[in-house]
Amino acid sequence: MATAKGISVGELSRKTGVSTATINFYVNRNLLPHPVKTARTRALYPPQMVERIARIKDFQDRGLPLAVIARILDNPNPAAELGLSGTPTRTTRGPVSLADYLEQTGIDRDVLARLIEADILRPGRDESGLVFDRADLAAGRAAARLLNEGVEIETILRHDEFQPVSRAEAHFLAEHLAEAMQFEPSQRKATAARAAFATLRDYMRLRELETAYPGWDQPSR
Structure with a gap:
């Protein structure tokens, strides 16, 4: 009542x-x-x-744990509470045009279109069309390196199958950030925590790779 x-x-x-x-x-x-x-x-x-x-x-x-929700619930800008408010936007990063993006990454239009269609790349848009930030550039260059190393585009496009894993890791990262920022919120701490999280996750993936495929980095005979 x-x-x-x-x-x-x-x-x-x-x-x-x-x-x-x-x-x-x-x-x-x-x-x-x-x-x-x-x-x-x-x-x-x-x-x-x-x-x-x-x-x-x-x-x-969205998959956020209650410990994180408790920290961001009263903040109108949850990203700020997690220490991400200082992350540059596309505008302050200096958006890159489509032509510049293709030149700086070395990928062609067809590959780019397929990466965007698969939701692997998520560029922004303005009145001139697609615009790309530094994260987009890094991802595009990574895709170009894989192609140059002989990885097929169809294999790269399968990263879309792992979007649920990416979302889960993002929520897990948010929990780390909330705890790291609990007593001393700062962009420095957020950046350091994100880097440490990435290093630990990469280490665990490497150990799984070594277990599943011993000698994976040795030339095949």
Whole structure:
């Protein structure tokens, strides 16, 4: 039941589609405030908790752990809370035109079109058409190196199959960033944590490669 002062846990559950047990769990995890008691067996939540729970559910649907959600929930710019607000945008990075991108990466238009179609490359757009930032350049150069080393374009396009893995790693990285930035938020700490995370993940992939394919880096006879 809703009143001028707030809504009951039952009404909050009906409005959000979240069980009362989950609401109590959110309270225990400090994602929601404790309700205000109005009688011995009655307590009310602020009406704005409907929107707050919707925000929590949205973050959970994206795969973010509750520890991260607790840190970014009250920030209108979650990326800033994770220390990513200082990451240059496409404009401040100096967007690269299509012609310059092709020249600087060495890939041709057909390969580029296929990488974009497979959602492996995600360039921006402005009034002149496609624009590319430094991350796009690095990815394009990596694709060009693979092609030059003899890897088939069809194999490279299969990176699209691993998008769920990339999303999972991104959420895991967000958890690392939230913990690293907990007491001393700074762009330096965010950058250092991201680099360390990448090194550790690369190390673990290498160990898996060595286990599955011993001598993978030795010339075949």
